[in-house]
Amino acid sequence: MKTLTVVGFSAVLLFAISCGQSNSDSTNGALGGNLAERTYVAPGEHDDFYAFVSGGFSGQLAVYGLPSGRLFKVIPVYSVDAEKAYGFNEETKPMLNTSFGEIPWDDSHHPDMSQTNGEIDGRWVFINANNTPRIARISLSSFETEEIIELPNSAGNHSSSFVTENTEYIVAGTRFSVPIPQRDMPIDEYKGNFKGAISFISVDQESGRFDLSFQLKMPGFDYDLAHPGRGPSHGWMFFSTYNTEESHTLMEVNASQNDKDYIAAINWKKAEELIAAGEFETVPSEYAHNVWDESTQMTTSTMKKEVRMIDVSKYPGLVYFLPTPKSPHGCDVDPTGEYIIGSGKLSASLTAHSFTKMIDAIENEKFDGEAYGIPILNYDDVVAGVVKQAGLGPLHTEFDGEGNAYTTFFISSELVKWKVGTWEVLDRAPTYYSVGHLMIPGGNSRKPFGKYAVALNKITKDRYLPTGPELSQSAQLYDISGDKMELLLDFPTVGEPHYAAGAPADLIKPNQLKLYKLEENNHPYAVKSEKETKVTREGNQVHIYMSTIRSHFAPDNIEGIQVGDEVFWHVTNLEQDYDVPHGISMIGAQTSELLIMPGQTETFKWFPKKEGVWPFYCTDFCSALHQEMQGYVRVSPKGSDVPLKWSLDGE
Amino acid sequence: MRKTSSILIAGVLIIGTWACTSPDKSGDSSADTKEAVSSHPLGQASYSDDVSEANILQVAIGSEAHTTLVAGVQATKIEHVLVNAGPLTVFAPTNDAFDLLPEGTLENLLKDENLPTLSNIIQNHAAPGSFDIEGLKKEARKGRKIYMATGSYLEVVVDGDVITVGGAKILGTVSASNGIVHVVDKLILPE
Secondary structure (H helix, E strand, C coil): HHHHHHHHHHHHHHHHHHHHCCCCCHHHHHHCCCHHHCCCCCCCCCCCCEEECEEEECCCCCEEECCCCCCEEEECCHHHHECCCECCCCCCCHHHECCEEEECCEEEEEEEEEECCEEEEEEEEEEECCCCCCEEEEEECCCEEEEEECCCCCCCCCCCCCCCECCCCEECCCCCCEEEECCCHHHHHHHCCEEEEEEEECCCCCCCCCCEEEEEEECCCCCEEEEECCCHEEEEEEEEEECCCCCCCHHHHHHHCCCEEEEEEHHHHHHHHHHCCCCCCEEEEEEEEEEECCCCEEEEEEEEEEEEEEEECCCCCCEEEEEEECCCEEEEEEECCCEEEEEEECCCCEEEEHHHHHHHHHHCCEEEEEEEEEEEHHHHHHHEEECHHHHHHHHEEEEECCCCEEEEEEEEEEEEEEECCCEEEEEECCCCCCCCECCCCCCCCCCCCCCCEEHHHHHCCCCCCCCCCCCCCCCEEEECCCCCCCEEEEEECCCCCCCCEEEEEEHHHHHCCCCCCCCCCCCCCCCCCCCCCEEEEECCEEEEEEEEEEEEEEEEEEEECCCCCEEEEEEECCCCCCCCCCCEEEECCCCECCCCCCCCCCEEEEECCCCEEEEEECCCEEEEEECCCEEEEEEECCCCCCCEEEEECCC | HHHHHHHHHHHHHHHHHHHHHHHHHHHHHHHHHHHHCCCCCHHHHHHHCCCCCCCCHHHHCCCCCHHHHHHHHHHHEEEEEEEEHCCCCEEEEHHHHHHCCCCHHHHHHCCCCHHHHHHEEEECEEECCCCCHHHHHHHHCCCCCECCCCCCCCCEEEECCCCEEEEEEEEEEEEEEEEEEECCCCCCCCC
């Protein structure tokens, strides 16, 4: 009896302590306090933030809500997606066209959002393809990939796709230097012969359409990451570099020889002046430019043949090098635009360069030599401060808008919060495990929304129920609104959550496209009513102009198709009601289903191979009579005299 | 002994609960939760937007001639049925049609204990499937009857320009996002 009382009393004490508002120990998880309710979004309620998380090697972009960590959509960008017919239907196949032909996959790393006056504006999100260099634009109204442009002369398009403060340019740097133009030459003649291309893609402010405005031909280093200047440093772009040794083999050793590599500061306003003055060479280059048109709902792929290029070594004042210790990876600019943070990934410290000091060093020629005609600024004359012994393996830094910075440390698996200006470490929180990038909504802008930080981890191990050798990669949500960072939530992600962009939900929600207006559908094979449906034949090519509405296809009986035909199914969804898509597929079709939004037309191709009567059906559970939404096609032998006819309910 | 320990544990739980709910933030959150539960009181009927075509319920609510029908739908809480993906064909009796009922019938049907009967009567005016005027004529021509949500079958009769369904005359037709509304001049009562 007495013992029990004591036990009970201790339990009260323990419980009371663990329920307190203390921020001191976040690792107790949901049991430790009100953490669960801080990520709880009640049924029917909405999250406060959108997070656009790159799919890494999945090639896609996933849309999550914060703080719940719920997955809303995976937007296909560089990889085919049978669920949405992306890359399978005739309308989107050209989106994956490149100078190498159609490519069904890529590795997407760094989403970044459009900005106006240095603040994210909710119009578009951009993301790079690493492997076959490309940049994509995704509409934040339709959440569809609308445009992809290939980047010639680039290889391993890694320091991309970063947006300047009025979305003047999407800037994309090569990771691998290569011969420019490409040519057959010995690899060991790399040094001095290989070059790095940095691309400036202009953005039409109304349509968002891309144009590869110009490229800069840089020394043959590896260009790793980048961020734009903002405020006073607007007009400059900063790139981290490694392999300033210009090695071409066993890079893990040979590219780590120099004590310092560089952050390259590029004055792109000056580059614009040079372009305007005709100071460029036109380099023959082959690259695809693919644009989806909302009116025709078709993609046009155009092969471009040349690009304007500036050799930076010929134009003093265009580029300067800021020495930065030990192979800097992250290259991040604080919201004021004054500090450029370099994270030497083999260093224990972070280096903060001052933009003001950089301009002073340039004006007073405080140089410490040059490389390929590019001045190297004197390290001591540009450094503003060093965050000393902050952790092991610093990678990336984002900001909260309150003068604090948050840096990820891969090797020591932690987030470290530090003060911009005093360079003192304020707090540290473990990540599980081996964090790469982190994301604070609006983190690459003048106005971050510093409520949450999302750590994007590389290693999962035991964090979830195990699923065999391959585990989903993990993101972790931290509350950063207090003095101490608090881990709130783990959530699994799609592919590799390499980097992410985030925005308040209210910036994006009001602009949502809910359906495509039927009267504005200018698809060449659209039908506006069931009366317009038909089947036509030219030689062995058959076009079916079909419509869908709850709960039938028109036509739903088709005869006169022959083995050996090439049959195009152009299917228009006549619905004008939010969230009423229809799907369709045909037995034996060697492609994906179609998933057609209201007012939209999509096309799949079918090659009938066997005689008989073959069914097709609606693949999206559309209505109470969805299961009745089906039809038949009669396939006759080649040369048969069965006439072409089509009907719905015998009429 | 056993009883005492139960009491003690209960005490721990109560104190523990108190400790957890005392901060202000928890208080706010539980208020949020209550609100969330009632955030969509009419199910899908709670949703509307400015680009979709009007659904059957929205068409009915927008019609001055159908205030009685709408009141019946609301009293029987079947709004969500009329905004469902459907497709549905609804034969919508006008206020005049309800007035044809014997005096006091409607008032009686609107009493709580009679609402299931009223619900059944209203649902006897809804058919799964989308039958526009051409569709109704085709039903008549082919001798097919229309299957109603209550399980009854209605005959369609075409006489010149006049179409009747289950004896009710069609006065006009409105297309809706989730089906068709035919305005009718009298109620179609279940068998």
